[in-house]
Amino acid sequence: MEKVAIDDVDIETNPMDVHSIRRPVSDALGFSDFAMNYFELEPGESFSGGLHTHHDQEEVFYVQQGTATFETRASQRDAADASGDEEVTVAEDEVIRFAPGDFQHGYNDTDERVVGFAFGAPKSKHDWDQIESIIYCQDCEDELGHGLELTDDGDFRLTCTECGNSFTP
Structure with missing residues (x-):
């Protein structure tokens, strides 16, 4: 059995500085088959760096x-057709689920703080x-899918799936 208080979990933020408080509970408790992250989002902050x-x-x-x-899109193929966006x-006290392959970007566009959890499985x-x-x-001069990797410096490197152009934001 493992137990931890949320406030005792170290804060680890996204390299793109899109949120100020993210506590990886799954790391603190040594999860192997399930991801759990606690977030506090101030106005204008997001769970992640963008639609992914x-x-x-x-x-x-x-x-x-x-x-x-949450901005959602069923697939990258819908990128050219914004009518697929929602x-x-x-x-x-509400919950939202995204299947593997569903694009989403969650954020706080209110004047109040958002507190919530992100869960992932199967790992x-x-x-x-x-x-x-x-x-x-x-x-490409278009909104397209980009692969993502973490550099040795802890930054993200994005690579266009169409032309191979690579950059670090």
Whole structure:
């Protein structure tokens, strides 16, 4: 058995500084088959760095306090057709699930703090090569899927799946 208080879990933020408080509970307790992260999002902050998917993991978000907004897209193929985009509001004590391959970006666009949890399965950590972000490619001049990797310096490197252009934001 393992037990920990949320406030005793060290804060580890996203390299893109998109949130100020993220506590990886699964790391603190040594999870192997399940990911759990605690978040406190101030106005304008987000759970992640942008619209992305985990091809190897489903994600569930529980909003304990406040209201979060999730931008969603069924697939990268829908990128050219913005009609596939949707914004979903998740209020206090509500839960939202994203299957592997579903693109999502959760954020706080209110004036109040959002407190919530992100859960992932089937592993406690996703494989970096199984994450895909949708962002604008300067070479292709279009919003396209980009592979993601973590550099030795702890930064993200994004690579366009269409042209291979690579950059660090």
